[in-house]
Amino acid sequence: MKILFCSSEVVPFAKTGGLADVAGTLPPELAKLGVEIKVVLPKYKCIDTEKFKLEKLDAETSVAKLSDSVDVYFIESQKYFARDGLYQDKGEDYPDNLERFTYYCTQTLKLLKKIDFKPDLIHCNDWQTALIPVYLKTIYKKDPFYKDIKTVFTIHNLGYQGLFTEEEFPQTGLDESVFSVDGLEFYGKTNLLKGGLLFSDKITTVSQTYAQEIQTKEFGCGLEGILQNRKTDLLGILNGINYEEWNPKTNKHLNTHYNDENLDGKYAIKAELQKNKNLPIEKDVPLLGMITRLADQKGLDIFAEVIDRICQLPLQFILLGTGDPKYHEIFAQVQKKYKNTSINLTFDAALAYKIYAASDMFVMPSYYEPCGLGQLISFSFGTIPLVRKTGGLADTVVDYNLKTGDGNGFVFSGYKSKDLLQTIERALGVYKDSAVWKNLVVKSMQEDFSWGQSAKKYFKLYEEVTKQKVVV
Numbered sequence: 001m002k003i004l005f006c007s008s009e010v011v012p013f014a015k016t017g018g019l020a021d022v023a024g025t026l027p028p029e030l031a032k033l034g035v036e037i038k039v040v041l042p043k044y045k046c047i048d049t050e051k052f053k054l055e056k057l058d059a060e061t062s063v064a065k066l067s068d069s070v071d072v073y074f075i076e077s078q079k080y081f082a083r084d085g086l087y088q089d090k091g092e093d094y095p096d097n098l099e100r101f102t103y104y105c106t107q108t109l110k111l112l113k114k115i116d117f118k119p120d121l122i123h124c125n126d127w128q129t130a131l132i133p134v135y136l137k138t139i140y141k142k143d144p145f146y147k148d149i150k151t152v153f154t155i156h157n158l159g160y161q162g163l164f165t166e167e168e169f170p171q172t173g174l175d176e177s178v179f180s181v182d183g184l185e186f187y188g189k190t191n192l193l194k195g196g197l198l199f200s201d202k203i204t205t206v207s208q209t210y211a212q213e214i215q216t217k218e219f220g221c222g223l224e225g226i227l228q229n230r231k232t233d234l235l236g237i238l239n240g241i242n243y244e245e246w247n248p249k250t251n252k253h254l255n256t257h258y259n260d261e262n263l264d265g266k267y268a269i270k271a272e273l274q275k276n277k278n279l280p281i282e283k284d285v286p287l288l289g290m291i292t293r294l295a296d297q298k299g300l301d302i303f304a305e306v307i308d309r310i311c312q313l314p315l316q317f318i319l320l321g322t323g324d325p326k327y328h329e330i331f332a333q334v335q336k337k338y339k340n341t342s343i344n345l346t347f348d349a350a351l352a353y354k355i356y357a358a359s360d361m362f363v364m365p366s367y368y369e370p371c372g373l374g375q376l377i378s379f380s381f382g383t384i385p386l387v388r389k390t391g392g393l394a395d396t397v398v399d400y401n402l403k404t405g406d407g408n409g410f411v412f413s414g415y416k417s418k419d420l421l422q423t424i425e426r427a428l429g430v431y432k433d434s435a436v437w438k439n440l441v442v443k444s445m446q447e448d449f450s451w452g453q454s455a456k457k458y459f460k461l462y463e464e465v466t467k468q469k470v471v472v
């Protein structure tokens with residue numbers, strides 16, 4: 001079975017969030033199952049040509065390896081992709097994003113002919129790739145090369161839809177009839193994600209709970225009606241994580257390593273981070289970590305409401321995040337006010353590993369969370385997640401029960417700052433009993449959220465959509 005996997009970001013080449021982790025990890029797992037799979041993304045300025053050994057195919061494309069068996073193609077354009085950011089600059093979306101990702105989608109389809117790769121199915125991810133299923137069912141409907149290609153569209157976050165003005169619609173190259181209620185028109189605007197949802201053969205999202213939530217008014221972002229109509233084609237498949245990368249036994253960014261039988265290395269990393277970040281070096285004071293895009297979605301409004309109360313608790317707080325300027329300001333104040341905090345308002349992959357390893361607890365008070373990777377990564381590093389019960393967080397974190405010892409984290413339901421604060425206090429209570437806490441840490445490190453199971457589910461879906469059985 002031949003699959004083309006399209007994503008606007010792919011680890012290790014370019015990343016702003018979880019989508020990149022998925023796109024860099026799932027294709028090699030699918031290849032292990034016997035799928036012939038190729039990946040396509042734009043060639044952004046940040047992608048290091050030499051380090052990743054990119055080879056020129058022609059003026060518009062280059063190619064490299066994602067893994068031994070997976071080739072990755074880069075759509076090049078001086079005009080569209082030779083910029084510092086992927087989608088924006090200083091918090092402002094690039095004004096020509098529609099033109100940029102139209103170019104990416106059209107060039108991706110053209111590339112297939114160029115390299116003579118006719119996939120059975122194209123797996124598209126998020127709005128940046130959403131024009132591909134639309135083109136296949138409109139412009140390319142009768143083209144013998146393209147007409148039988150099936151599509152799966154994965155929603156990684158319904159909150160980002162690729163919304164543009166009506167005036168910009170012609171830039172898609174689509175017939176004006178596609179700008180309709182049954183097409184890309186959305187309250188007078190051009191909505192690319194809507195196109196992906198309407199024109200693809202199957203839709204998936206990244207957890208079962210989120211698949212249900214997006215069919216409701218509260219979380220459907222205006223697209224709940226379409227998702228309800230397509231509910232028999234909609235499936236939730238949980239993301240996994242790559243344990244070669246997110247592993248305290250081997251991670252090359254850590255100076256000390258550890259495992260579930262010996263946690264000494266974890267405390268050494270904690271002491272090193274405390275030293276480097278000018279935090280008091282105290283093993284027994286719990287370190288609360290947070291690594292996140294600074295966006296409302298991530299629950300930062302309720303977090304900010306009680307940030308003073310949190311910082312006055314017997315804990316240390318370390319934040320790594322970037323995004324909305326209003327949160328940059330709030331956290332900059334926190335840094336000035338509290339000596340037990342370390343505020344890092346930047347994107348820093350190397351620091352992220354250290355924080356996951358050094359922290360005792362990891363907080364994710366998200367308003368909504370399609371899957372969430374932070375809690376899965378935290379488990380692997382023996383760092384206990386404190387989460388709100390939503391989306392993938394609800395599907396992976398089970399509230400700790402002091403009496404039975406069941407559970408792997410701390411969970412609250414209501415989207416309220418007082419519930420968040422109480423949950424942190426509850427976790428601090430459990431932390432006081434070092435034997436109980438250690439048990440919890442060891443148990444969390446034994447959780448398995450590897451890609452194997454999820455890759456098999458995608459594989460089954462591909463078989464179902466293409467009506468093919470792969471014999472390996």
Ligand code: ADP
Nearest residue numbers: 017018292293321346347348349352372373374
């Ligand atoms: P989302 O994709 O919505 O941002 P996820 O939890 O799915 O959230 O994935 C976020 C990923 O990005 C995780 O791997 C997390 O560690 C990483 N990340 C987020 N912010 C930063 C940052 N400022 N620096 C380094 N890594 C970050």
